[in-house]
Amino acid sequence: MDKKCFVCHSLLTSENNSSEHIFLFSLGDTHPVKGIVCKYCNNWLGEVVDFDFVKTFKGLYKTVSGKSEVVSMTTEQGERFSVPIKNEQIENKPILSQSPFKFIDESNFSEHFYDSTDAETSMKKQTNRNPDKNINYNITKETSIPTFYIKPKIDKVNFTLEILKIQAEYLRSTDYNVNTLGEFIFKYANVNKNLPNPFEPFEKLLIYIFNSVIQPGFKYIPKNTDIIPGVSKAEVIRLKEIDWMFISLFGKVNMTIPIITQSFLNLLTS
Ligand SMILES: [Zn+2]
Structure with a gap:
């Protein structure tokens, strides 16, 4: 079957097909997939979603990258x-x-x-x-060795967009046949991409999804799932007759979330 870009729905050809890193190359994904998104939309998603996401999580990723x-x-x-x-x-x-x-x-x-x-x-x-200046110094106080931590400041809108993108792309790559909310939002925003903020109409909804779906999902990690530092992955898991998605971002940020479709949201808000 002919494949279409999940954002702009144009037919994917040898000219416009692109290799997409579902989990971002700069955060450890070395296995790009084809047949999901066209070149133009891939670049656009990089600018409007991935760029800020990478900025937030690069430091955290570096702690598990396996390199110095x-x-x-x-x-x-x-x-x-x-x-x-x-x-x-x-x-x-x-x-x-x-x-x-x-x-x-x-x-x-x-x-x-x-x-x-x-x-x-x-x-x-x-x-x-400053060789011409006479610089002297003395240590006035020694304190105990500090403890360090990295706590990325999560932008709920950007984080939710990235998760919806991962969900849409991963399900596409496995031919799981469902129209996710992510596909709908990216398609709509892409049509309106000349607006200053094409995601604006969805901001409230994205924050709502973060608070009521993603945040609770951080608490549940399915059994029989390997979490490997530095490795990102997604999988569909079946729990109580419902399909869920487990997403691990470089083994550091893990969540189990529903497959977010329009009808799922209707259920949630009704
Ligand atoms: Zn496209």
């Missing part, structure tokens, strides 16, 4: 550090402060460092950068 990565992390006090990390473990390499100098007056400033090595490295850099 430097991740910007904050402490509870809000200080930022460059933390070398591999497989969710902090590596035995220097952790560097990223916080800017706070000037006390014209000739004095204060700064937080991770430890005395970080302080000395940074001060040496300052001295080399």
Whole structure:
């Protein structure tokens, strides 16, 4: 059967067919699929949905990517550090402060460092950068080693759009025959893509879906499912005669959600 782009419904040909990463190449997906979306809509989805999603989750993904990565992390006090990390473990390499100098007056400033090595490295850099200035420093206070965490600030609209996109694309790729709400929203927004925000009519609905469908879905992880750090996947699972979807984003953000169709929503809101 001829395949059509799930967004603009144009026939997919050798000219316009594109390789789509259902889970985003920059977040670890190395198996793109064809026959889902045309080149133009693929680029458009990248701009309007994926771009912001990647920005939010790149740091978190880096902690499980399996490679040595430097991740910007904050402490509870809000200080930022460059933390070398591999497989969710902090590596035995220097952790560097990223916080800017706070000037006390014209000739004095204060700064937080991770430890005395970080302080000395940074001060040496300052001295080399300003050879004509006489820079002195002393450590006035040592505090305990901070604990780092990455807590992405989730934009509910963007996150829900990405999940609806994954759901639509994954189900298409498995020939699961259902029109999801995602397909409807992307088709509508694509027709209106010249508007400043083509998703505006759906924003309330997307936030509602996040709160009432996605957020509760974070709590349920099906048995017999492997969650692998760094690996993203989706699968349809049958629970109590209903099909659900399990989605794992790089093994770090996991959820079980219904297959969101128009009739599902009618049920939910009735
Ligand atoms: Zn298209």
